[in-house]
Amino acid sequence: MQSLSPLSGCFSAFFARSRRRVQRDNPSSSVRETEPVPSAPSRSIIDHPTSKEHPPCWSPCCDFSSKGGGLWSPVSQLESPPSYSVSQRGTDSNTDISVVSTIEQTLDSLDAKLRELSLDLHEIMFEEKYAHDLLTGFLSEQGFQVTRHYLPELPTAWRAEFSFGVGGRVVGVNSEMDALPGIGHACGHNLIAVSGVGVALSLKAAMEKHKISGKIVLLGTPAEEAGGGKVILLERGAYNDMDVCLMCHPSPGEPHSASIGPTIAMQAIEVEFFGHSAHAGAAPWEGTNALDAAFLAYSSISMLRQQLKPDHRIHGVIQGKDWSPNGKAAGMATSCSVDLKTELPYYDLRQNTVLAQYFSDVVSARYGVQTTDAALPVIHPAFAIPTLPHGGNHTPAFEKAAKTQKAHEAMMAVTKGLALTGLRVLNDASFLSQVQTAFTLDSAGKPTS
Numbered sequence: 001m002q003s004l005s006p007l008s009g010c011f012s013a014f015f016a017r018s019r020r021r022v023q024r025d026n027p028s029s030s031v032r033e034t035e036p037v038p039s040a041p042s043r044s045i046i047d048h049p050t051s052k053e054h055p056p057c058w059s060p061c062c063d064f065s066s067k068g069g070g071l072w073s074p075v076s077q078l079e080s081p082p083s084y085s086v087s088q089r090g091t092d093s094n095t096d097i098s099v100v101s102t103i104e105q106t107l108d109s110l111d112a113k114l115r116e117l118s119l120d121l122h123e124i125m126f127e128e129k130y131a132h133d134l135l136t137g138f139l140s141e142q143g144f145q146v147t148r149h150y151l152p153e154l155p156t157a158w159r160a161e162f163s164f165g166v167g168g169r170v171v172g173v174n175s176e177m178d179a180l181p182g183i184g185h186a187c188g189h190n191l192i193a194v195s196g197v198g199v200a201l202s203l204k205a206a207m208e209k210h211k212i213s214g215k216i217v218l219l220g221t222p223a224e225e226a227g228g229g230k231v232i233l234l235e236r237g238a239y240n241d242m243d244v245c246l247m248c249h250p251s252p253g254e255p256h257s258a259s260i261g262p263t264i265a266m267q268a269i270e271v272e273f274f275g276h277s278a279h280a281g282a283a284p285w286e287g288t289n290a291l292d293a294a295f296l297a298y299s300s301i302s303m304l305r306q307q308l309k310p311d312h313r314i315h316g317v318i319q320g321k322d323w324s325p326n327g328k329a330a331g332m333a334t335s336c337s338v339d340l341k342t343e344l345p346y347y348d349l350r351q352n353t354v355l356a357q358y359f360s361d362v363v364s365a366r367y368g369v370q371t372t373d374a375a376l377p378v379i380h381p382a383f384a385i386p387t388l389p390h391g392g393n394h395t396p397a398f399e400k401a402a403k404t405q406k407a408h409e410a411m412m413a414v415t416k417g418l419a420l421t422g423l424r425v426l427n428d429a430s431f432l433s434q435v436q437t438a439f440t441l442d443s444a445g446k447p448t449s
Helices: 097-118 129-141 189-210 229-235 290-305 328-333 353-367 396-401 405-427 429-443
Strands: 002-004 043-045 145-147 158-164 169-176 214-221 244-246 249-251 257-259 269-274 337-342 370-372 382-384
Touching: 097 129, 097 189, 097 405, 129 145, 129 158, 129 189, 129 214, 158 189, 169 189, 169 405, 189 214, 189 249, 189 405, 214 229, 244 405, 249 405, 269 290, 353 370, 353 405, 353 429, 382 405, 405 429
Parallel strands: 169 214, 169 244, 249 382, 257 370
Antiparallel strands: 002 043, 145 158, 158 214, 257 382, 269 337
């Protein structure tokens, strides 16, 4: 196996803040609040042949950097979680195969519609008005109770719920929607949006047909390329009633593969330098040059980057008055005043090992998707779609890849795996108890198996 560092992404903000459990019928569930503790499970990919059609192409997903083990640092001491006895049929022995068939048949029947929805999304962060109306309208037609314009500060957020029976567990699902300015869905959030819809609809069908008590909550999460949509939703209590939350994200990679690993935290800083104007020919000595301060800060940080450890990243861009890394020293050197503003912090994403193992077993055995193993219990696999070398997330090549039929097919396979993982949570209280135990240990910085 080839060792690889964990992918990062715009999902690095995922469930950044205090985690809260809501006690229900499961006695092992309890209220808990804790700050995230860094973790760095290793990642590896199962070798299989490549081809000219699908050249291997690994690059960071979405924004900043990867974290922990892999090419540059020692393998984590965390042990692998136990396997959950997925049989050759691709499910655990406690799951009725007829329920699995209902989920798969539902998703197969939705295939063309999900493809249509995916290709019809195009708006950038905080402007997902059409996506909001399109997706909430469709879900309302499918029998979900929909809350449009879910938060005043996030008017393009939405919430769709379906409940069946009495009691049971709550499975949450995320649908991201936003594109990138200028290059469209070069991070594939169109695929994430419809994957969430597919998971929710297939679980609803299974609950209705097979009399499974529980609740599905699908959140439309705006502003995931920047702006921290999920962080705002989390702080406002949108995730409080969920036992687990599921989603996926496209990335470059080997064909028919997915990865499950952590991402690092991220803090954006806006630095503004203020100079003083003067006549360049008559009295240049009377001026102070804010542009010089910006370039001096950029150059100083750039020289520092080669000494940074592999689990740290610094990126900067000069964009008029907007710039992000630290520049106090540069301001002093050029006699400019400096204003630093910190933006919404993105904390690290950490996968729940029990959910991850079950998802890995299911998609590998049932759909031939090889996985690389790795707030509230979450799973957020990155699934590979075919793209060109150096055509990873946030490139024009990836934007083209995210619209292809093969990308759609990869998304559908992973969506089935997520739906079956959600089904296991709804069906099996002891499985959820193991999920929660792994979450508690991980929150305390302890091995999860």
